[in-house]
Amino acid sequence: MSAALLDELRALVGAAHVLTEGDLSAWEQDWRRRRRGRALAVVRPGSTAEVAAVVRACARAGVALVPQGGNTGLSVGATPDDSGQQLVLSLTRLNAVRALDADNLTLTVEAGCILQNVQAAAAQAGFLFPLSLAAEGSCTIGGNLASNAGGTQVLRYGNARELCLGLEVVTPQGEVWSGLSGLRKDNTGYDLRDLFIGSEGTLGIITAATLKIFPQPAAQLTAWAAVPSMAAAVRLLGLAHQHLGAGLTGFEAMGQFALSLVSKHMPQLRVPFVGMAGAPYCVLLENSDSESEAHARARFEHLLEQAMDDGCVLDAVVAESIAQAQELWHVRESIPLAQAEEGLNIKHDISVAASRIPAFVEYTDALLQREIPGVRLVNFGHLGDGNLHYNVQAPEGGDAKAFLHTQEARVNQLVYDAVAQFGGSFSAEHGVGQLKVAQLERYQDPVALQLMRALKQALDPQGLMNPGCILRSH
Numbered sequence: 001m002s003a004a005l006l007d008e009l010r011a012l013v014g015a016a017h018v019l020t021e022g023d024l025s026a027w028e029q030d031w032r033r034r035r036r037g038r039a040l041a042v043v044r045p046g047s048t049a050e051v052a053a054v055v056r057a058c059a060r061a062g063v064a065l066v067p068q069g070g071n072t073g074l075s076v077g078a079t080p081d082d083s084g085q086q087l088v089l090s091l092t093r094l095n096a097v098r099a100l101d102a103d104n105l106t107l108t109v110e111a112g113c114i115l116q117n118v119q120a121a122a123a124q125a126g127f128l129f130p131l132s133l134a135a136e137g138s139c140t141i142g143g144n145l146a147s148n149a150g151g152t153q154v155l156r157y158g159n160a161r162e163l164c165l166g167l168e169v170v171t172p173q174g175e176v177w178s179g180l181s182g183l184r185k186d187n188t189g190y191d192l193r194d195l196f197i198g199s200e201g202t203l204g205i206i207t208a209a210t211l212k213i214f215p216q217p218a219a220q221l222t223a224w225a226a227v228p229s230m231a232a233a234v235r236l237l238g239l240a241h242q243h244l245g246a247g248l249t250g251f252e253a254m255g256q257f258a259l260s261l262v263s264k265h266m267p268q269l270r271v272p273f274v275g276m277a278g279a280p281y282c283v284l285l286e287n288s289d290s291e292s293e294a295h296a297r298a299r300f301e302h303l304l305e306q307a308m309d310d311g312c313v314l315d316a317v318v319a320e321s322i323a324q325a326q327e328l329w330h331v332r333e334s335i336p337l338a339q340a341e342e343g344l345n346i347k348h349d350i351s352v353a354a355s356r357i358p359a360f361v362e363y364t365d366a367l368l369q370r371e372i373p374g375v376r377l378v379n380f381g382h383l384g385d386g387n388l389h390y391n392v393q394a395p396e397g398g399d400a401k402a403f404l405h406t407q408e409a410r411v412n413q414l415v416y417d418a419v420a421q422f423g424g425s426f427s428a429e430h431g432v433g434q435l436k437v438a439q440l441e442r443y444q445d446p447v448a449l450q451l452m453r454a455l456k457q458a459l460d461p462q463g464l465m466n467p468g469c470i471l472r473s474h
Contacts, residue, residue, distance in 0.1 A: 017044040037080035056174030067201035069143030075433025111142025148198035150429030155384035156249040166210035219293035222325035225316040226279035232312035250286030251384030261338035343400035352424035
């Protein structure tokens with residue numbers, strides 16, 4: 001059966017795009033190297049019609065499909081199992097920009113478009129596509145939508161879900177739903193778009209999307225502030241909302257230990273206020289203005305003056321140029337790389353209401369330090385939308401590999417139980433994938449789980465769409 005299917009697939013997409021031999025690790029291993037699977041083949045269709053034909057062939061043969069974009073996910077959501085019987089469906093050849101509608105403020109692109117190229121296509125026409133994250137040079141828009149990616153500008157523009165007006169999707173039966181209208185108002189039944197966004201390829205395969213684009217801001221300014229506590233950072237967030245309104249497009253919080261790792265492993269980067277006494281956190285703010293740089297700077301400086309008077313900011317710098325702003329953002333984006341240089345670590349992508357984050361951090365910091373003496377906490381993230389990367393580093397000088405092996409499950413339960421206690425989510429923007437299936441079963445509302453399983457059964461009764469991702473395979 002496998003040989004016949006592979007022959008059929010070669011006829012459908014071309015023999016050069018059905019990969020079965022050689023080093024397939026780029027497709028079979030997840031980005032964090034947590035798991036390595038073995039695929040029956042890697043198939044690279046070049047059009048929506050070819051995707052649909054491949055899905056129909058696999059449905060007839062009863063072969064499971066694992067859709068994959070840039071393979072930059074952090075929850076093992078696009079990795080085959082080790083059976084050698086699952087097909088990796090790579091969408092990177094579907095990389096065309098189909099249309100830009102300036103009057104409707106929409107951009108229609110195929111799923112394999114790299115996010116950075118989508119940003120560039122909008123910018124070349126004088127517009128902004130605001131989705132921005134560390135992997136934007138290699139992640140694809142299909143993967144961004146399949147995982148409902150977040151990034152640094154969710155505070156102003158929302159997650160990938162909020163930036164999408166329509167989709168083109170291949171169903172598990174190989175039919176094509178064409179929903180790329182780009183309408184902002186369309187109440188004709190169930191919202192299928194939002195059903196497929198965030199479903200991580202378990203209900204169908206996104207092949208194209210119509211996205212929102214925005215006018216480019218007249219000015220964009222960045223500031224870096226040292227704050228005396230996480231509670232002060234939240235007070236600063238409130239002041240920023242009050243003074244900047246919709247101009248507040250980024251609000252990132254970073255713990256001093258996280259910043260010290262950047263300073264240690266990347267000494268070429270200048271980290272403002274690193275190690276400053278009495279300032280356990282720093283905040284990176286971005287202000288976009290529709291009028292002028294002078295207007296933006298005046299509003300920013302007034303905000304910071306008010307914040308210093310309030311006591312929620314100890315010191316601050318405002319970038320004087322685009323280059324300086326990029327340097328500040330580079331420091332922030334370098335934290336995960338610096339943490340990796342420090343050694344193996346346990347990552348968490350959690351969300352808690354911004355108002356409850358100070359209490360959550362105080363409680364969970366103390367809990368972990370009490371339960372695992374010497375543990376080091378790398379806390380940073382998108383405070384403006386309540387999303388923290390609350391990561392855990394092994395005690396200094398210890399065996400990081402042994403720590404990960406013996407403590408990961410325990411640390412995860414301690415952190416996720418605390419998140420649940422504070423009304424939060426164990427997965428803010430990275431998705432569930434295969435990595436967090438057990439957590440979904442433990443923490444998700446039972447009725448919600450029942451509805452998810454019913455949707456999966458109704459849309460994918462053969463269970464061939466990314467089995468084992470989000471929901472346990474049965």
